[in-house]
Amino acid sequence: MATPRQLVRYLDEYVIGQENAKKVLSVAVFNHYNRVRANLSMMQDEEAEQGWDNLPSEDPRYAAVAPASIHPHPYRMPLPSMPLRSRHAFPLFEKSNVLVIGPTGSGKTLLAKTLARVLDVPFSVSDATSFTQAGYVGDDVDMCIQRLLQAANWDPQRASMGIVYIDEVDKIAKKNGPGGTEGNRDVAGEGVQQALLRMMEGSVVTVQAKGGAEASPIGGESRSRPPHRNLNVGGPRPDSYSIDTSNVLFILSGAFVGLDTVIKRRVSKGSIGFTANLASKSEDDEVNSFMPFFTPNKRSIPNVLDHVEPSDLVKYGFIPEFISRLPSLATLAPLTPEDLRRVLTEVRGSLVSQYTALFGYSGVEIRFTGSALDEICHKAAERGGGARGLRGIMESLLLEPMYEVPGSTVRHVLITDAVVRGEESPLYWRKGEAPAFWAAWAEEEEKRSSRAPS
Incomplete structure (x- = not known):
């Protein structure tokens, strides 16, 4: 079984942030299935021990079978005296x-x-x-x-x-509502x-x-x-x-x-006195x-x-x-805006990769500028709802391209920050206009780099 550290690294590929929650869940799951294995092994040991104890002593076939505590090895060192303990070395976890x-x-x-x-x-x-x-x-x-x-x-x-x-x-x-327990169950x-x-x-x-x-x-x-055989299969x-x-x-x-x-x-x-800490x-x-x-x-x-x-x-x-x-x-x-940006682009199955693949099934290439992604995260932070707010913004943003592009001659779509703010419509290019599409995307990225603080 994977260790808690390995489980956390696996979670990092799908979930952004929440480091403490990842550690708590990974350790809890790791300890739980260690308990499961320990409990199952102890139950199997109990069944095996009961099976030896129930052997008929008068049967000559089992005359030579006896627990080791009855006939210890002659050269074994004697164990130190210990107080009485239970039959099980460890309790069920x-x-x-x-x-x-x-x-x-x-x-x-x-x-x-x-x-x-x-x-x-x-x-x-x-x-x-x-x-x-x-x-x-x-x-x-x-x-x-x-x-x-x-x-x-x-x-x-x-x-x-x-x-x-x-x-x-x-x-x-x-x-906690009015009425008694009987009248308000x-x-x-x-x-x-x-x-x-x-x-x-x-x-x-x-x-x-x-x-x-x-x-x-x-x-x-x-x-x-x-992993286990299902006895109900076939009947x-x-x-x-x-x-x-x-x-x-x-x-x-x-x-x-x-x-x-x-x-x-x-x-x-609450406190009183000259040095009291009063809440504003x-x-x-x-x-x-x-x-x-x-x-x-x-x-x-x-x-x-x-x-x-x-x-x-x-x-x-x-x-x-x-x-x-x-x-x-x-x-x-x-989630912070920085976390939302990573959810949008970095994790496995990110929203950008999902919509890129969705348009790719129609033979259309869609690109988002860095400023557009920043604007989407800004709107999601204002809207609230965590990562679910991102999907709502993306659905409303791509509604027009999803309606116009399938079945048309459009082969390239560019989403800029102005499109996210609702100031412009998405930019489209037809088949054979890929160089112009990539030039427009590069120009938008240069504008973002020039606005970034040095």
């Missing part, structure tokens, strides 16, 4: 589920998907907003295990060692937390094979080659599956809008205002979420039992 906190568009889902891809394990994505307590309208929490089993090609053994990713988990915080908040408790800690979940059991999933995150699948979640890693994430306010209220300390009116306004869903990327202040503690999450609306099942915590910061 417990897993460490992960909670990821960060604004939208900062790369929470991409981090989990990339790790599942490099580890080649089943991976399922669920939305906590659709979960309700069992018996009410909505999805039961068992649905995330059913999606995991479907991603594992209906192999229970492979699914029992996968990764479950639950997004928008902040939406299941307790809703929180079936989508505290009820879901209670249902997730045992599953996250480790329990056997019975999953019904609803409809889709007859066909293997299409386009799942897992590979088509399972009718059962109506239900029993999945042990003791070795399933749960990664929960959310934007947690308003959590920064809870943290600031805890950190700020602007700071009070910042504390009383909630963080918007689309967090502006231009914020350069330290990330307040880095100071989150379990008590803050309890005040936010989570029960202590639920938070205790999430010992690993990773926080993500909003």
